[in-house]
Amino acid sequence: MALLIKGGRVITASDDRVADVYCEGETITRVEPSIEVRSLPEDGAGVEVIDATGKFVFPGFIDPHVHIHLPFMGTHAKDDYESASRAALVGGTTTLIEMVCPGPKDEPSAAFDEWRSKAEGRAAVDYSFHMAAVRFDEPARRQLREIVRAGVASFKVFLAYKGALNLNDADLFDLMAMAKELGVIVTAHCENADAVAAMQDRLIAAGKTGPEWHEPSRPTIVEAEGVRRITTFAQLTGAHVYTVHTSCEEAVRQAVEARLRGVSVWVEAVVPHLTLDRSFAERPDFEGAKYVMSPPLREKRHQDFLWNAVRGRDIAAIGTDHAPFDFRGQKEMGRGDFTKIPNGVPSLQERIALVYTHGVAAGRIDLHTFVDACSTQAARIFGMYPKKGTIAVGGDADLVVWDPSWRGVLSQRTSLSRVDYCAFEGWPVQGRATVVTVRGEVQARNGEFIGTIGRGRFIAREPTHF
Numbered sequence: 001m002a003l004l005i006k007g008g009r010v011i012t013a014s015d016d017r018v019a020d021v022y023c024e025g026e027t028i029t030r031v032e033p034s035i036e037v038r039s040l041p042e043d044g045a046g047v048e049v050i051d052a053t054g055k056f057v058f059p060g061f062i063d064p065h066v067h068i069h070l071p072f073m074g075t076h077a078k079d080d081y082e083s084a085s086r087a088a089l090v091g092g093t094t095t096l097i098e099m100v101c102p103g104p105k106d107e108p109s110a111a112f113d114e115w116r117s118k119a120e121g122r123a124a125v126d127y128s129f130h131m132a133a134v135r136f137d138e139p140a141r142r143q144l145r146e147i148v149r150a151g152v153a154s155f156k157v158f159l160a161y162k163g164a165l166n167l168n169d170a171d172l173f174d175l176m177a178m179a180k181e182l183g184v185i186v187t188a189h190c191e192n193a194d195a196v197a198a199m200q201d202r203l204i205a206a207g208k209t210g211p212e213w214h215e216p217s218r219p220t221i222v223e224a225e226g227v228r229r230i231t232t233f234a235q236l237t238g239a240h241v242y243t244v245h246t247s248c249e250e251a252v253r254q255a256v257e258a259r260l261r262g263v264s265v266w267v268e269a270v271v272p273h274l275t276l277d278r279s280f281a282e283r284p285d286f287e288g289a290k291y292v293m294s295p296p297l298r299e300k301r302h303q304d305f306l307w308n309a310v311r312g313r314d315i316a317a318i319g320t321d322h323a324p325f326d327f328r329g330q331k332e333m334g335r336g337d338f339t340k341i342p343n344g345v346p347s348l349q350e351r352i353a354l355v356y357t358h359g360v361a362a363g364r365i366d367l368h369t370f371v372d373a374c375s376t377q378a379a380r381i382f383g384m385y386p387k388k389g390t391i392a393v394g395g396d397a398d399l400v401v402w403d404p405s406w407r408g409v410l411s412q413r414t415s416l417s418r419v420d421y422c423a424f425e426g427w428p429v430q431g432r433a434t435v436v437t438v439r440g441e442v443q444a445r446n447g448e449f450i451g452t453i454g455r456g457r458f459i460a461r462e463p464t465h466f
Contacts, residue, residue, distance in 0.1 A: 001046050003023040003397065003451055004021070005401060008057035009052075010057045010391055011367045013371050013372035013377075016028050020032055022040070028393055029393060031393060049245055052401045054403075055402055057402070058092070058375070058400040059424075060094030060095060060436070061093045062375050062384070065319035066097065067188075068084045072099075072342055078324045078325060078417070078418040078420075082453050086416040090444045090447050091353065092400045092432075094400070094437070094438050095384070096437060097154075101156070101165070108143040114136055122454060124453050125438060126455045126459055127456055127458060131155055134155040151458070152461065153184055154382055154461075155186050156186075157187070159188060159192060160192075160196060169229075169336075173233055179237075184463050185232075185241065187241075188243055200217045204339065211281050211289040211341060213338050217338075220249070231254065231261075241263070241266075243267060245269070245319070246267050246398045248295070248302045249306075252315065269315045269318050269319045270347075275354050277300040281296065286335060287311050289327065290423055292341045307365070311369060317373055317378045321347075322417075324419040325342040326419055326421075336428045348417060350424055352400075352433070355370060357430045363402075376389040398438055398439065399437045401436075403433075410429060414447070432447060
């Protein structure tokens with residue numbers, strides 16, 4: 001069925017106008033000041049008309065950093081693509097880029113096939129992947145090249161998790177040289193695996209075992225050193241890099257300084273670091289475990305810096321690092337040893353409402369920056385623009401009609417993720433997605449998923465970072 005969205009205020013990263021948007025055959029075919037139904041084929045028969053008067057119309061939001069299928073720290077993430085799709089869509093997110101995270105003994109091709117099989121036929125959103133490189137022997141090199149040919153144009157590297165996921169510096173250098181050759185961007189978790197392991201051992205030996213000690217085991221200087229290392233390797237190899245879940249002023253400044261040296265580096269923030277601080281991980285009775293993630297939640301002063309960096313566009317994109325683990329039975333694995341708490345603050349459904357409330361409504365960022373950071377930049381950086389990330393003729397009809405007057409609260413009760421808690425329980429939010437479409441089909445309406453499981457499609461991306 002064709003779709004006509006009438007009378008909304010159409011907002012992109014650069015434009016702001018009242019216009020009608022007409023979609024046909026999964027594609028945006030007209031964006032005009034006024035489109036009369038009777039001017040459409042067969043006088044508009046078979047066209048669904050949505051009245052967006054008094055509302056914003058945004059391009060579908062893109063989350064460039066999620067974990068859905070995730071074996072980690074002896075357990076497994078709770079969401080699958082059905083629950084994650086529902087949660088994403090009611091929040092306004094229409095495209096996900098998931099991290100494929102094999103173990104060091106796994107074959108990359110087998111891991112890619114496994115992750116992709118979890119999405120096929122189950123996703124209601126469009127999706128793509130970043131491919132983690134956790135070893136770099138000859139078979140891995142060969143398989144990574146094959147994965148790029150299959151449509152994955154970004155790698156993931158960990159400068160953390162010693163002995164599990166991190167590459168040594170020689171392999172990291174060689175991987176980045178290959179990424180430059182292939183035009184693949186390298187996304188990087190920036191810490192220092194050896195330093196973190198040493199500090200964790202020292203704290204545990206001293207009896208400092210609760211979740212409140214997670215942040216002191218990986219302080220800001222460790223993250224900043226990781227950003228400096230990845231950008232140094234990028235400068236040496238010419239590779240393009242993207243620092244994921246960048247949590248603090250020191251780390252962002254390292255990226256900005258590298259950019260001034262000519263390094264092609266983009267910075268990502270995630271919504272937990274923009275809205276939560278380390279005091280949440282210090283809550284008593286082990287409640288702080290709900291807020292253990294890496295890099296950890298920081299002192300509150302970093303939030304203002306991060307928001308200013310979003311506004312100034314030193315931070316390009318806002319994702320979630322959604323990693324859904326239950327508090328009961330999973331986070332509790334770390335009672336008596338914070339290093340065993342599965343990392344992650346679930347926020348897939350909440351991201352857009354939180355950024356709108358604490359960013360736009362709070363006067364920290366404008367609507368253009370909101371769209372740019374939550375959609376357009378991810379599409380540009382990861383090779384999906386202009387099919388995704390904007391509202392233009394020829395683009396995919398991924399659209400969000402947003403009601404800025406709506407008021408509500410966040411709660412686990414209304415969450416469609418399968419996690420047993422909401423990190424933002426009871427928080428008030430302004431605005432919500434009233435209609436969400438994926439390639440022209442309405443998938444969510446007024447906080448309810450009404451779409452088709454399995455409609456989502458894999459986005460094969462071409463390398464663009466030569």
